[in-house]
Amino acid sequence: MTTFVYDFTDGNKEMKALLGGKGANLAEMTNLGLPVPPGFTVTTEACQEYLRTGREPDELAEQITAHLERLEKQMGRWLGDPDNPLLVSVRSGGAFSMPGMMETILDVGLTDVSVHGLAAQRGESVHSAWDSYRRLIEMFGRTVCGVPAAEFDQVKRHSDDPKEMVAAYQKIFREHTGREFPQDPREQLDLAVRAVFASWNSERAVLYRRQERIPADLGTAVNVMAMVFGNLGPDSGTGVAFTRDPATGEPGVYGDYLQNAQGEDVVAGIRNTVPLQDLERLDKKSYDELLGHMARLEEHYRDLCDIEFTIEHGRLWMLQTRVGKRTAAAAFVIASQLVDDGLIDADEALARVTGAQLAQLMFPAFEVGAETRPLAHGVGASPGAAVGPIVFDSARATALAAEGQDVILVRRETNPDDLPGMIAAQGILTSRGGKTSHAAVVARGMGKTCVCGAEALQVDADRRELTVDGQVLREGEEISIDGTTGRVYLGAMPVAPSPVVRYFEGELAPNADRLIAAVHRLLTHADARRRLGVHTNADTGADAARARRFGAEGVGLCRTEHMFLGDRRPLVERLILAADDHERDRALAELLPLQQADFEDLFRAMDGAPVTIRLLDPPLHEFLPSLEELAVKVGVAQALGKDPGADLALLTAVRRMHEENPMLGLRGVRLGLVVPGLFAMQIRAIVQAAVAHRDAGGDPRPEIMVPLVGAVQELETVRAEAEQIIAEIGDGLPVRIGTMIEVPRAALTAGEIAQAADFFSFGTNDLTQMGWGFSRDDVEGAFFSRYLELGIFGTSPFESIDRAGIGRMIRIAVDEGRAARPELHIGVCGEHGGDPDSVQFFAEAGLDYVSCSPYRVPIARLEAGRAAI
Ligand code: PEP
Ligand code: MG
CATH class of the missing domain: 3.30.1490.20 (ATP-grasp fold, A domain)
Structure with a gap:
């Protein structure tokens, strides 16, 4: 029975x-x-x-x-x-x-x-x-x-x-x-x-x-x-208690008590409770007994417990207990203190905190109690709290930032052109797009606060104003954005910087306070335990240096495309528009020293550690002006009987480069095979930078990574060219050559591709995009909310790796790659490299390292440690 x-x-x-x-x-x-x-x-x-x-x-x-x-x-x-x-x-x-x-x-x-x-x-x-x-x-x-x-x-x-x-x-x-x-x-x-x-x-x-x-x-x-009753008179009552402060983790007596009442009165907030300490005065016997039980429970559960109790005519009854919920800060403090108390060991303490909790501790936040009614809601795309006057374009953001102002860049959506403004701004707010929109991905990469898709905002960049709910905000008006909740507020709300980040930056000592000491202790233990390396995605020396302070052991991805923006844009335009080889070579020759200087910065910041530099990936037309705007400009000039001049040639070129599906178009290795000299220039710049750094007494560890490879022949062609250049100018310096695995075909033919690769790095952003067939730029706003509602997935597959599908391709590629070439070094450099759940998967799948944005490095270290216990 x-x-x-x-x-x-x-x-x-x-x-x-x-x-x-x-x-x-x-x-x-x-x-x-x-x-x-x-x-x-x-x-x-x-x-x-x-x-x-x-x-x-x-x-x-x-x-x-x-x-x-x-x-x-x-x-x-x-x-x-x-x-x-x-x-x-x-x-x-x-x-x-x-x-x-x-x-x-x-x-x-x-x-x-x-x-x-x-x-x-x-x-x-x-x-x-x-x-x-x-x-x-x-x-x-x-x-x-x-x-x-x-x-x-x-x-x-x-x-x-x-x-x-x-x-x-x-x-x-x-x-x-x-x-x-x-x-x-x-x-x-x-x-x-x-x-x-x-x-x-x-x-x-x-x-x-x-x-x-x-x-x-x-x-x-x-x-x-x-049933026992707390509402039988003044010698009765009901309350809740915590064995430690669930907000800070500090030991002590925390809770609320309500005299002459039943449990649901406390929940309903019908009457005001008194602090639990007051029970000592009201009923010392029950109070002492309760404290005894609390200590007993904490020791027994070896964790913070929360408790519901009732006193009926002076007699204490325990109605419920459980291991209590707590804030991220309390989780770290409690885990560390329980080690001191001898109740748990360091491994268990590490198991009790998560990368997601550490992430919460790293963002600045609006001061508690400062919030007012939000002006609009969007997607909390990159956490943190940012305050400042609004600006509507990149140039203005850069100009004001140069004057020392913390601005909020507001756009309908962003594109690579906005990058300088995004770098300059304190926070980014868009009215369109979701968690994997350009704004969101870039902002997360930079650890910058971002709210996306606040659809109530009508952004008019030309008039330098936005309208929300009939209210018009002009450039310079102050707003506050919360990248955790997605809320947008009018005016400046007070912000507190994260002490944990200050500790990582070296501004606070490891014993500065209980929280920092706990974070320091658990991360140190994670480092001792983990088998997974942690590298960073960094495009500049400054980013790489910060990531190193945060514990990165190398650069796993330098996206070289940012080096093609800003002042260098005219050069790139000349490269694309070159009428003949000679003109193109001249443009490339001018780009080379600029690139070389960028790479030298990186080698300096990561001296003695690997620096993986990826050859140019995005489609070239991204570096040209917008087709629509240019067509209008030329059309207007022609209609007025004027000569459109150079604009006409530009328009022809933009038209020639235009693609309906640029993500599936002429980018990555395809670009390298089609534009003569482009990859060769980048490879030269890498090798020359490494040699220069070595000659200056440094220890460069360059790695060249080829993006978007789908067939081994693509990689072999680039490799042959690279080897030739290295032999010619490398002065004996070892340079490893590897590939991203980000096209499904590459994952499925990894055994062949490994023959030509010293390393693999999974580009899980593109692998997810092409594996699911979801456009990473459009999908979230369009239908992801419906998919989440239907439970087709619990989290966006662009955020947390889809183990069953994309994960399966990764496992196949790891197995077949290693079978073909046992010494193959394997990592991941998509956004997932810094996602706590995904890090667990990469450890299980047997990768050698993950690479993530600088701010996620400590999170990945912690999760890699947790994966090893
Ligand atoms: C990727 O696809 O995962 C990747 C790292 O490359 P990108 O995001 O630059 O396409
Ligand atoms: Mg990619």
């Missing part, structure tokens, strides 16, 4: 799957000898059967009867008894906490008869007995029978006599259900249990589970517990 009901004395905290979190912890406390009101738990298996078949398991009623009898005997009270009634609470409790998502019914067992017994027992507080009965009819009516809450609220507005209210509520119940309020207490109990089962599939519970990625078939357990 299956056991569907467990007494609290029968279970323990390991039985969460069967008894739910609440039930398992009630059992644990009971068996620790703590004062838990007696009771029993109906298992999740019983719920699963109910959800499957629409009926309770056959044995359930009988098992409940047996446990109920035991409970009645223990309490010396009986359910529905006219003189000495037992009242029970019926509460949901799944394996994962789903706060407020499912049902609770209190005071089960009260009837027209037993309410008198309760009233007689209560003596002084007859009123409270009727009040309990009123609450039961309301909760039961709403949750079991679906009576609209508004009906009961209506009564509450007209009466505060509970006896009168009971009569009115019963009438409402009758009208809505066509029957009397059940006077058989056992029927009340059975229906309440069933209502809790059914609440597993309530709309809000389903939605919550989808969001939190909790499996839909687990079901909830149901806890039936003898």
Whole structure:
């Protein structure tokens, strides 16, 4: 026979799957000898059967009867008894906490008869007995029978006599259900249990589970517990307590207490609570006892616990405990302190913090309590808090930044042209695009605050203004943007810089305070444990230097395209428009020393560590002016009978370069094979920079990476050219040549490609784009929200690696690449390299390193450490 009901004395905290979190912890406390009101738990298996078949398991009623009898005997009270009634609470409790998502019914067992017994027992507080009965009819009516809450609220507005209210509520119940309020207490109990089962599939519970990625078939357990009352007078009350401060992790007494009240009064905020410390004055005996239990629980659970308790006529009862939720800061502090207390070891401490928590600690934030009503909402694309006057174009952003102003760059969307402005701005705000739009990806790369897709904003860059809700903001007006929540505020809100970043930057000592000491300790341990290397994506010496301070062990990706922007643009334009080889060679020759200087900066910043430089990737037309604008300009000139001059040649070139699908077009290695001399120039610049740095006494470790390879022949062609240049000017310096694996075909022919590669680096942005067939620039705003809603994926596959699909290609490429060439060095440099979940996957897949933006380096270090324990 299956056991569907467990007494609290029968279970323990390991039985969460069967008894739910609440039930398992009630059992644990009971068996620790703590004062838990007696009771029993109906298992999740019983719920699963109910959800499957629409009926309770056959044995359930009988098992409940047996446990109920035991409970009645223990309490010396009986359910529905006219003189000495037992009242029970019926509460949901799944394996994962789903706060407020499912049902609770209190005071089960009260009837027209037993309410008198309760009233007689209560003596002084007859009123409270009727009040309990009123609450039961309301909760039961709403949750079991679906009576609209508004009906009961209506009564509450007209009466505060509970006896009168009971009569009115019963009438409402009758009208809505066509029957009397059940006077058989056992029927009340059975229906309440069933209502809790059914609440597993309530709309809000389903939605919550989808969001939190909790499996839909687990079901909830149901806890039936003898009621104790906190509303029986001044010597009674109810409260919540934490064994440490869940906000900071500091040890101490934290919590709230409400005298002469029931638990739901605290939740409903009907009356103001007092700090838990005040209980010492109100009821010293219970206070001391509570503190003793709290210490016991923390030692037993070896973690912060939160607790709900009730005091009934001076007697303390523990109603619930669980390992408590906490802020990111508290997570680090607590984990580290528990090591000091000898309760856990360093590995366990590391397991208890996450990269996502560390990420939260690294962003500046608006000061607590400073928030006002938001002006607009967008997607929180790159966390942080930024404040400043708005500007509408890159030039203005750069100009004002040069004067020392912290500006917010506001655009409809951004493109590579906006890069200088994005670098100069404090924060970026767009009215279009999602988490993988250009603005979002670039901003995250730079660790810059960004809100994308705030659709309520109408941005008019030409008029230098934006309109929102009929309100017009002009250039120079101040706004504040929160890249975590996606909120946009009018005016300047106060911001606090992240002390954790100041520590990484070397501005604060590792023992500056408890939080920094904890971060330092856990990261040091992660470094000692991890097998995965952590490199950085950096395009400048300054970025590389910062990443190194943050713990990067090399540059895993330098995107050379940024070096083609800004002042160099005219040179690039000449390169693209070159009428003959001679003109093109001249343009290339002018670009070469500029590139060489860029690379020397990188080698200096990463002296002694590998620097992987990727040859030019994006389509060349991105460096030319917009087709539409140019066509209009030429058209207007012609219509006015003027000579469009050079613009006409430019237009012809832009037209020639134009592609419908540039992401699938002439970019990466394709560009290198089509534009003579382009890759050769870059390779020369790399090799010359390395030689120069070595000659200056440095230790350069250059690596040349070829993007967008899909066939080994592409790589072989570039490799042959590179080897020739290296032989010619490399002066014996070792230069490794490898490829990105970012086209599905490359992943699937990795064995062949490995023959021509010293290393692989997975470009998971493109691999995801081409693997799913999702355009990384368009997709999020277009339909991702619908996909998330439908649960097709829980997080965007551009953010967290899709293990089943894209991950499978990665595993194939790792296996086949290594089989063909065992010494092949393998990393990843897509956005996923800094995503905590994805780092776990890359460790499992056996990669040698991940490469991510400088600000994500500590996060990747931490996650790589966690992956190794
Ligand atoms: C990638 O595709 O993952 C990658 C790193 O290259 P990019 O983002 O520059 O296309
Ligand atoms: Mg790519």
